[in-house]
Amino acid sequence: MQNRLANIILFHRKRSGLTQQELAELAGVGKNMVYELESGKQSVRLENLLKVLQVLNIELDFHSPLREAFLKEYSDAKG
Amino acid sequence: MQNRLANIILFHRKRSGLTQQELAELAGVGKNMVYELESGKQSVRLENLLKVLQVLNIELDFHSPLREAFLKEYSDAKG
DNA sequence: CTGTCTTTCCCTGTAAAAAGGGAAAATATC
DNA sequence: GATATTTTCCCTTTTTACAGGGAAAGACAG
Secondary structure, rough: OOHHHHHHHHHHHHHOOHHHHHHHHOOOOOOOHHHHOOOOOOEHHHHHHHHHHHHHOEEEEEEEEOOOHHHHHHHHHOO | OHHHOOOOOOOOHHHHHOOOHHHHHHOOOOOHHHHHHHHOOOOOOOHHHHHHHHHHHOOEEOOOOOHHHHHHHHHHHHH
16 A cells, blocks of 8 residues: 555445455456555556556546646537 | 557647657657657557657656545645 | 758667466455 | 455466667558
C-alpha cells in the first residue's frame, strides 16, 4: 500500500466484498496484477488498470489549467 | 485519435507548443510512446502515461459512489 | 511548387509485464 | 489455539511494450 491509486482500489475492493482473486476474475486479469496494483506498482498496463477500475465502478477524470478549454473544444467537436 | 485520454493529451501538448518528440524527451519516454498514447492505444504502461501527464501538468482524479467515504478515511489515515 | 518540420507507422532487439501455479505469511473465523 | 481464508511473494513461460532508427505521408511555410 503505497500510493493513492493503490489505496483507492483497495478501499473499493474491500467495500465491494471481493477478494483479490475474485476481482481479478471479474476484470479478466491475473490475480498477481491486482496484488501489484494494490501494492503501488506503476508498471502495470493501463488497459488492465482500466478493467479493474470498471469492475469497481471507478471513473478516471483529469484536471489541469486547460481543463475548461479542453472540455469546450471536445464537446464542440463531438456534438 | 480515438478516446478521451488521447484527446486530452493531444490538446495539452498542442497548447504547450511541443512536438511529440519534444514531449517524449521531457517525459523520458520514446517518441513512439507519445504517438501511441495520442492514437488511443491502451496497452501503454501506467508509469509512462503518468510521466507524460506530469510534463503536461495534468493530474488524474477519480470519482465513484464511494468517493466521499474514501476521501474521509484516506485523509484520516494520512493526517 | 519546394523545402522543412511533424506525424504516422514500419522494423529489430531487449526488457519486462502477463498469467497461473504454488507456498509461506498474515488475517480472520470459530 | 486450531482452522479456514486471504494476501504476499516466489517461480516459469509466453507475450508484448519499449526505445530508437528509419522512411513515407501529411502539414505548413516561404
